[in-house]
Amino acid sequence: MVKAMDEKFMSLAIEEASRGVKNGQTPFGACIVRGEEVIVSAHNVVWQDVDITAHAEINAIRGACKKLGIVDLSGYVIYSTCEPCPMCFSACHWAKISKIVYGVCIEDAQKFGFSELTISNDKMVSIGGSLIEITGGILKEENLELFGLWSERKDKKVY
Amino acid sequence: MVKAMDEKFMSLAIEEASRGVKNGQTPFGACIVRGEEVIVSAHNVVWQDVDITAHAEINAIRGACKKLGIVDLSGYVIYSTCEPCPMCFSACHWAKISKIVYGVCIEDAQKFGFSELTISNDKMVSIGGSLIEITGGILKEENLELFGLWSERKDKKVY
Numbered sequence: 119m120v121k122a123m124d125e126k127f128m129s130l131a132i133e134e135a136s137r138g139v140k141n142g143q144t145p146f147g148a149c150i151v152r153g154e155e156v157i158v159s160a161h162n163v164v165w166q167d168v169d170i171t172a173h174a175e176i177n178a179i180r181g182a183c184k185k186l187g188i189v190d191l192s193g194y195v196i197y198s199t200c201e202p203c204p205m206c207f208s209a210c211h212w213a214k215i216s217k218i219v220y221g222v223c224i225e226d227a228q229k230f231g232f233s234e235l236t237i238s239n240d241k242m243v244s245i246g247g248s249l250i251e252i253t254g255g256i257l258k259e260e261n262l263e264l265f266g267l268w269s270e271r272k273d274k275k276v277y
Numbered sequence: 278m279v280k281a282m283d284e285k286f287m288s289l290a291i292e293e294a295s296r297g298v299k300n301g302q303t304p305f306g307a308c309i310v311r312g313e314e315v316i317v318s319a320h321n322v323v324w325q326d327v328d329i330t331a332h333a334e335i336n337a338i339r340g341a342c343k344k345l346g347i348v349d350l351s352g353y354v355i356y357s358t359c360e361p362c363p364m365c366f367s368a369c370h371w372a373k374i375s376k377i378v379y380g381v382c383i384e385d386a387q388k389f390g391f392s393e394l395t396i397s398n399d400k401m402v403s404i405g406g407s408l409i410e411i412t413g414g415i416l417k418e419e420n421l422e423l424f425g426l427w428s429e430r431k432d433k434k435v436y
Contacts, residue, residue, distance in 0.1 A: 212362075
């Protein structure tokens, strides 16, 4: 049951990421849900908005805060195609998001040239003192394919 | 010479933070400079914008990207009244900012009730593999006074 729900919402995050890639953006998508309700979904728009902070998770958190009129997202779950980078993980912590569910790892994004800080979410939790629950590896193959889709584009750019 | 420059730009970040406190925001300010030129200054607007990611440093980075039309801020320095939290530190890393200069420490903000992840910038650098240069403790007393100014407000709220 949990696995089916995780895969359903991860598929939505993957759709978002695909939409981003088609628009010339990098292959990262996310959505925020509560129970079975999707609050918001978003993809990375760093190049579109000329905003280095415009990662999928940051955009989803900003969108959820705006839509709900709150900055405390306790009880909400974020699904992300890739393990949130330390910036996005920390944004989840500030928002008091209850759970992060991700697909591929930070190392996978790094292999494709992104300038990731090499700090896993588990490490951020253990040394930072966060209460966020973490589940990784959901729809890993499908999430890896996003990087393949993006790699084929001639206009691809890392940052 | 470096000390005088650091104090000059830190004073600007402090002015920004004071402006924020007067507007009912939390006591954090930042500015981004290159050489002697100030590109942008900003304060925390988490409550004003109902956006948990709207820290002073994130706002300054977004503003600088927009103003300059670039996402690579190599050669730029960010001044922040408080040691950037891991979210803001990581945003500086993504933006390739060359140097972070801060006033008080993450622990000082924590003492006033902010839900900080307890990971110093030095630790983020050493475990994450970042090249950012870090200098802390600039105008420490003046920066601590910002928290005093904020503490006196009846409408103060942490997050």
